[in-house]
Amino acid sequence: MxxxxxxxxxxxxxxxxxxxxxxxxxxxxxxxxxxxxxxxxxxxxxxxxxxxxxxxxxxxxxxxxxxxxxxxxxxxxxxxxxxxxxxxxxxxxxxESIPGYVTDPLAEAEHTPGPGLIHKYAGRVLLIASPACAVNCRYCFRRHFPYGDNSPSRNQWERSLETLRDDPSIHEAILSGGDPLAASDRQLGWLVERLEAIPHLKRLRLHTRLPVVIPDRIDEALLGWLGTTRLQRVVVLHVNHAQEIDGAVIDACARLKRAGVTLLNQSVLLRGVNDSVEALAELSERLFEADVLPYYLHVLDPVAGAAHFDVPDEEARELVAGLRGVLPGFLMPRLVREVPGEASKTPL
Incomplete structure (x- = not known):
């Protein structure tokens, strides 16, 4: 470790x-x-x-x-x-050393069959498309991740892609990181071209914060490779507070929608950031103004260094119960925890 x-x-x-x-x-x-x-x-x-x-x-x-x-x-x-x-x-x-807060809270090291490849859930794999982020969030569950061991060369990528080709049960490739959109469009275009050549792959999902923190990332070069792939495209943004969404972010989301991308958002429940019904409701409303649907509201992954962001489970449930009283169902994110070894996210 x-x-x-x-x-x-x-x-x-x-x-x-x-x-x-x-x-x-x-x-x-x-x-x-x-x-x-x-x-x-x-x-x-x-x-x-x-x-x-x-x-x-x-x-x-x-x-x-x-x-x-x-x-x-x-x-x-x-x-x-x-x-x-x-x-x-x-x-x-x-x-501070806090009991239960560790460097690998999701036990990802146990599910890494090759450099840059994480396979935890049935039907989908996660590819570390870039080791870098545009913004370093203090609560990041990968703040201790060994990126030096998971930044594949193109030859190593080819070996990881062979793993996908050999497993017809895999229908979705998830580009993550770091932030996948911190990679160049040339590199991403090369990777997506090889993914779409795998016949049993149906979907391409990107988990990214870049359209939020640098909206100019959604430019013509990106839309060139993302807008033309045969794969169904889903971009999962990471927005925690309504204040993050300004006009430039809304414009970036509009460009993605015009390219045929489904836009979802996942947030982390964070002490001092969005731990109120008012803040969470405003976030969902603002997301919908940007044509983004709330997807998950994660409780904090217990990563070393982030304990000050924790919101206890019971308080989290109370917040979501209060949120149901002010939002329509389609704007309600699902409150979940990721538990190492489980087959999916665990609802709370």
């Missing part, structure tokens, strides 16, 4: 092995390369009191800060409790 510090060191600085020179970068790649990676800069830009600096710097040594400008712009200046800032601001408490 790797340590928190070694996880940070193993995580590559570049979004993919297919590096683009700065002069040739698209708008989204330039924004990604210029994301804030200094906790002092993050605090300064938001006008936070110096009292927050020691904790931010300590947390940064455990899991580096990464915040794109487009996401920073939606945070409230001078408010250390802003729900978007809370998701990305390092704290000294992340170094």
């Amino acid at each position: 790797i340590t928190r510090t070694s996880a940070l060191l193993q995580r590559p600085e570049t979004p993919s092995a297919d590096v683009t020179p700065l002069t040739l970068q698209s708008a989204w790649q330039t924004q990604l390369s210029r994301a804030i990676r200094d906790p002092r800069e993050l605090c300064r830009r938001l006008g936070l009191d110096d009292a927050w600096l020691p904790g931010a710097e300590r947390g940064h040594t455990l899991f580096e800060v990464r915040v794109p400008e487009a996401f920073l712009a939606r945070m409230r200046h001078g408010d250390p409790h802003d729900p978007l800032l809370r998701q990305v601001l390092p704290l000294a408490t992340e170094d």
Whole structure:
């Protein structure tokens, strides 16, 4: 099992092995390369009191800060409790050892038959399409993931794809990471071309935060490979608070919808971010304005360093019960937990 510090060191600085020179970068790649990676800069830009600096710097040594400008712009200046800032601001408490909080809370190491390939559930496999993210969320269940061991070369990808070809029970490929859309369109187009050549695959699913934190990622190059594949396409966004959805995000979602993509959202229930009926209801309403349907509301995965985000199960159930009283059924996310070894997500 790797340590928190070694996880940070193993995580590559570049979004993919297919590096683009700065002069040739698209708008989204330039924004990604210029994301804030200094906790002092993050605090300064938001006008936070110096009292927050020691904790931010300590947390940064455990899991580096990464915040794109487009996401920073939606945070409230001078408010250390802003729900978007809370998701990305390092704290000294992340170094506390809490019983039950571990580096691999979903036991993914037990379900990794090859580099970049995770096979936990029947009928679908998950591919680590990129080791990088556009934003480093403090509660991420993969904040300690050994990305250095799961960043396949193209030859290694071919061997992993052979696993899919040999198993006709697999109908869905899920691109994850990191964030799959942190990879270049050339790399993603190559991968999707090989996936759609597998006759028993029906669906392509992408789990991504990039259309939210850098909406310019949804450009013509991306829509070129995503909009033309024969596979049914599902993009699962990750939005935790209504404040994350601005006009640029709504426009990015509209571009995906026009390309024939089904849009869903999964959130994590987080203390101090969305742990109220009002916040959750506003999130569902705002998602629907962007033509995105709520899908899952996850309770926190017990990953080391994130215990301060925890909302107890009973409180979570009470929040969802309150949510049913104010939302129509189609805007209700399913409250779930991922339990290692179970055949699916576990409803609460």
